[in-house]
Amino acid sequence: MYEQQMHGNDSTIITSIEQQKRNRSRYNIYINHEFSFAVHEDILVKYRLMKGREINPEEIKEVLIAEERNRAMQYALRFLSYRPRTATEVSEHLQRKGFLREDIDGIISYLQDKKYLDDQSYALQWVEERKRLKPRGRSLLRMELIQRGIDDHLADQALEDQLTGQEEREMIENWIYKKCSQKKFPNLYEMKKRIVPFLQRKGFPLDLILEVVHTVGEDFLE
Incomplete structure (x- = not known):
């Protein structure tokens, strides 16, 4: 692609740099008066891309590799900005966007080092929030994690x-x-038929369900 932009032994020079209107953090780079590629402002600064600078094909290749990694990083950070994620969730998100496995692995490692990704902390927070907002049993919580x-x-430890x-x-x-406050049952058997399957779907163990039903069941009998 870039070899086609060279004409004989003419120098390959950045002749213009334009800030994009829709995304002010990105810049269009023109080489020899023709649009060549676009980069994030971080890459623009890191590689000292400026008007009048000569740039060869190898340098362009290096810039484009760095730009792709930076783009993947921006996607990851944006994905994390909405709510906490696991490393797997971020990895799968970047895969769906079409980024290379090696770039994804590097980004995951970086985010983990910076504590933007912390599966242990995520698991603890998930269990705590579920207890408070959507109570459910150990087996269902483990499956969700x-x-x-x-x-x-990590799931078991959390x-x-x-x-x-x-x-x-x-x-x-x-x-x-x-679930049973508005209804009276003729006996515990009828009560169990109503409440036990529901509680099992919530992930609670059968033995504990039955134990609690027998403890409080009389409150719901006719």
């Missing part, structure tokens, strides 16, 4: 640190009172 790319060990058996028991009790 793994689906988001959290390592099995659950161990953030969710006690007593908290699960209280969640089950709260769900029972929420």
Whole structure:
């Protein structure tokens, strides 16, 4: 592509640089009076791209490689700006955008070093928020974490640190009172038919569900 822009032994010179109107952080680079490529302002500064500078094909190639990595980084940072993500989520997002595996791996490592990505912290925060906003049992929480790319060990550690058996028991009790408060049952069997499948879908263990039902069940009998 760039070889075609050279004419014999003529110098390859940056003849113009224009700031893009729709994205003020990007600049169009013109070589020998023809548009050649566009770069982010960080790349413009890093490689000292300026009007009148001579630039050879190898330098252009290096600039374009750096620009592509920078573009991937901008996508990653924008993706992270909305809410915390796991390393897997960021990696898959960049893959969908078509970036190279080696560039993605480098970006993930950089973001982890800077603590912009921290799967351990993410897992702890996820469990804590779920307990507060969408109560559910250990098995469902573990599945949610793994689906988001959290390592099995980190998922188990987060659950161990953030969710006690007593908290699960209280969640089950709260769900029972929420789902059954407007209804009376003739016996525990009928109550179990209504509430047990629901609580199992929420990820709570059957033995703990039955234990809590037997403890509070009389409050809901006719």
